[in-house]
Amino acid sequence: MLVVATCLVIVMVPVFGSVVLFAARAPSDRIVGNSLSGAGLALVALGVFAVLALLAGAIGMIVARRQAAQLTAPLTALAGQAERLGAGQESTTPLATGIREIDKISEVLAASSMDMSRALSAERDFAADASHQLRTPLAALLLRLEEIGATDDPVVVREEAETAIAQVERLAGVVDDLMGRAKRRPAETSAVSLDSVIAALQREWQPALSGARRSMRVHGERGLQVLIPRPALSQILSTLIENSLAHGRGTVSVHARRSGPTVVVEVSDDGAGVAPEIAAHIFERSVSSSGTGLGLALARDLAENNYGRLELLRADTALFGLFLSEASSSSLAKTNLR
Template sequence: MWTGRRLSRRLRRLLPRTLWWRAILIVVLPLVLLQLVLTLVFYNRHWDTVTSWLASAVAGEVAMAAEELDATRDREVRSAVLDRMRRHLGLAVSLEPGGRLEDMLRRIGADGSLFPRIDAKIREAFAEKLDRPFALDLRPGDPGRVAVYVQLSDGLLTVLVPRKRVTSTTTGILLAWMVGASLVLTALALHFMNLQIRPIRRLARAMDSFGKGRDVGAVPVRGPLEIRKAARAFNSMRRRIERFVQQRTEMLAALSHDLRTPLTRMRLELELLEDVDPEIRDGLRRDVDVMQRIVETYLAFARGEGSEQPEQVRLDDILRELVARTPADGVRIELAPMPPLELPLRPVAIRRALANLLDNAVRHARGTVRVAAARDGDRFEVLVDDDGPGIPPEEREHVFRPFHRLEPARGGEGASGLGLAIARDIVLAHGGDIRLLDSPLGGLRVRVELPA
């Protein structure tokens, strides 16, 4: 059972990975096998049979001539027999008086063949008709002729026979037709297969772009019935998601106004209070500021920058701008050298995500934050390292939850618990991902991956 599983895994590795090549394999492999079977059947049946018939007829003619020549010693009679063979049978014949078959075989050497099976059929046909020693020269040196040497009682008869008289000459034409027809059928199959695969590729590209937050529009409903159903389902899903995002954005815009107004009124009322202890008033003012910051952060997280469209931007320029504008608060921010990194992004959204990560690193670093970016194949990678207390591995997935805070090391006053949640939401909307790792500086490393 284990051997069968390993064999199955090896066979799966040998299969092409793409649907295009698998479809080609499904179409072409049976066609090749069919041609091989037809060739074998033709080679073993038709060609063998035709060759036996033709060779047997020529062998009978040579046997008859050998008997007539052996039956007389008269030179004129023998010349007449040879002349009739030349005129009526189309054979090139000669008689060498005193010639010996063994001497001729030594002169011509060992014979070879391009088609040993067919030449064996020719020898069998001559052996059935000739009752005297003979030899055949079937070497490919002169593919148009076959030499027959027959030992007579007083000499050696040499007969040169056109190759087409002892074997079928239409084999090459038939094979050419088979190969040509196979190529034409294969080309037609590949063309129609490409027509079937093209809608699948178009749908896959649309799904990939939509998953990266890019506006792809409606996918054309073309191709086979199953592909049309998939395209309609994708278009319907896309419309529902876009309608949901639009409704959520509109609702949050109204909610933003309703929440900001009472907070602004509370701030003004606090400023007008005169008979309140200043310490109490300052505490209430700080509470209002925290509430205002939480509301703004929550709205940004819930809105998700859904209305912004991607455009080609320089990621390295964004990182330089953020590093220059981020308050260091006594922390040294190092920006590693990086080449130009251009890719489709939502500029405002990606700035918000990277700013949250950089602010988070500066807030918890003891003295150093390091930022780097590079391209790795078809993806871009941004690294933000700090030398702070880090995050335990078992807590790293939880910190992406909204309003989740770590206490006391990486939590604290001023943190809304939404920074990493917003960053991941934006990065995922771009088709990327965020991972938290151990930093070489001793703290936390945030790795952001974005598709090219």
């Protein structure tokens, strides 16, 4: 049954996010046709809504995947950085992903790798230094014990035993110095008689020099006092004597002199000197014509750690100079106030 009446056709038009309703009066004789047209429009609207829903879902999936990829790549890189750190890699570079939290974690990992690298490097240096510093006094002590075992003269035995005791004391000082370095304790600076240290080293190295048919000449000013721990001074000069014995020729010369407030100890020999290609790098680790190359580097570090310096004054017929502060009442007072 057709209803002869007028009706309102409602059209919804979105304007800036709101819906505006327009009403129009339809003629009564077009009710059936308009009813059919309304059903078709509803189907079209449902189809449009379905297409829009599918399109929105597809766009959402694309955006989600892109966001997941943007987050997954930095996390993968961060995991790789952590794996390298766990595998023992000494240094890693911080990531720059643009994600603040991930970049912060990466910076912490990079800082930890730097700390680990420094700690491992210090441990390796300490092991190498300890090996080298203990090897020289132990070799000299062995020579003394061999001298004692090869003689029946009580006087010689007594002299060699006294020298061996002095060497053991120096060895104990070297161990104390190494332990202090391991614990990062500052060295205890005190006034040391340069004459007594050189005389002890002359006795200590006499068997090795005699075996090589060489000798040591000590000259210069006497009665000098220097500010440095005795074990450190003995180790530095012993390294210079050992270097001369290994690479030089003729007489080993040890000369002491004043230069203003500084005491200079010069060690030289009659050899060909230091090769030009290594002269500029002679105090670097692993730079040596033979051997480990640690000796002069250690000697330089010991000098610098005790407010002195060790230099190669002349490459031709090698001349090394050890510069130390002379001990005086004023310098001792300043040292005690530290």
